[in-house]
Amino acid sequence: MRIERLSTGVRGFDPLVAGGIPRGFLVAVVGEPGTGKSVFCIHFARRGLLEGDKVIYVTTEESRESIMRQASMFGFDFERAVEEGRMIIIDALLRDKRDEWNMTEVTVDELIGKVIQAKKALGYGRTRLIIDSMSAFWLDKPAMARKYSYMVKRILSKWDMTILATSQYAITTSYGFGFGIEHVADGIIRFRKLLRNWELKRYVIVEKMRQTPHSLRVHEVEIRDGVGMLVKGPVEATRDEVTLPSKVVESVKKGVERKAIEEELMEGLLSEGM
Numbered sequence: 001m002r003i004e005r006l007s008t009g010v011r012g013f014d015p016l017v018a019g020g021i022p023r024g025f026l027v028a029v030v031g032e033p034g035t036g037k038s039v040f041c042i043h044f045a046r047r048g049l050l051e052g053d054k055v056i057y058v059t060t061e062e063s064r065e066s067i068m069r070q071a072s073m074f075g076f077d078f079e080r081a082v083e084e085g086r087m088i089i090i091d092a093l094l095r096d097k098r099d100e101w102n103m104t105e106v107t108v109d110e111l112i113g114k115v116i117q118a119k120k121a122l123g124y125g126r127t128r129l130i131i132d133s134m135s136a137f138w139l140d141k142p143a144m145a146r147k148y149s150y151m152v153k154r155i156l157s158k159w160d161m162t163i164l165a166t167s168q169y170a171i172t173t174s175y176g177f178g179f180g181i182e183h184v185a186d187g188i189i190r191f192r193k194l195l196r197n198w199e200l201k202r203y204v205i206v207e208k209m210r211q212t213p214h215s216l217r218v219h220e221v222e223i224r225d226g227v228g229m230l231v232k233g234p235v236e237a238t239r240d241e242v243t244l245p246s247k248v249v250e251s252v253k254k255g256v257e258r259k260a261i262e263e264e265l266m267e268g269l270l271s272e273g274m
């Protein structure tokens with residue numbers, strides 16, 4: 001059986017998942033704030049538009065305008081796609097009741113209802129759904145995360161959608177706000193950030209992708225103005241990285257020892273001179 005895979009539109013990412021995300025999958029895109037989850041989703045949406053897919057983008061932490069502006073920074077015209085009826089951005093942040101594509105309540109029931117309404121409005125055809133973020137739906141009840149994720153998957157899987165759902169991880173612990181989506185999801189794409197030589201670096205690893213011989217390596221990620229996200233090569237376990245901690249410890253130790261010897265010598269010289 002051939003698996004139909006959807007390109008993510010992120011340069012360098014598709015080879016990590018054997019060509020793309022299998023059609024109909026629910027994939028969790030997880031990571032700490034500012035790691036690139038939304039940028040990844042924006043690329044996925046844009047790629048869908050290029051391939052003639054219908055796109056539904058649910059945004060809970062940024063307004064519709066914010067998503068459009070971010071997309072335009074990479075040269076993607078979401079405004080036109082919306083005007084042409086190829087894309088619907090459901091705004092769950094501003095909650096303006098006069099706008100048909102705003103959510104008045106951030107509940108899973110309303111999410112499912114709005115997404116189905118949007119799918120009907122867009123019409124038949126392969127559809128990409130982005131839920132950015134899913135965490136917003138269980139912020140005050142993390143214990144419900146798994147049940148809610150399951151509901152979303154079960155109901156929406158009938159509607160021929162390939163779903164990316166972001167989930168935030170706490171900065172301090174790197175743990176999700178309520179596990180659930182990770183278990184229910186067919187795939188997990190995890191973004192990370194680290195300080196290397198006083199510079200912020202971003203990374204991605206595919207932690208899970210069912211029915212896919214996916215990469216198991218950590219890859220470096222870059223977000224470039226005017227271009228967007230690029231996945232660079234895998235992170236090499238260089239000698240530096242492996243040996244750095246013990247090297248540092250050693251040099252610190254040596255420094256301390258040298259200082260002690262110097263102090264002894266100085267004391268000796270001083271006492272000799274006296």
Ligand SMILES: Nc1ncnc2c1ncn2[C@@H]1O[C@H](COP(=O)(O)OP(=O)(O)OP(=O)(O)O)[C@@H](O)[C@H]1O
Pocket residue numbers: 031032033034035036037038039040061073168223224225226
């Ligand atoms: N035009 C741009 N040029 C370069 N980098 C950019 C540009 N626009 C955004 N970025 C980078 O992308 C980051 C935001 O990434 P993104 O919104 O995808 O994060 P996120 O993982 O969704 O975070 P959150 O959990 O807070 O929503 C910014 O902090 C910035 O570093």
Ligand SMILES: [Mg+2]
Pocket residue numbers: 037038039061132
């Ligand atoms: Mg985001």
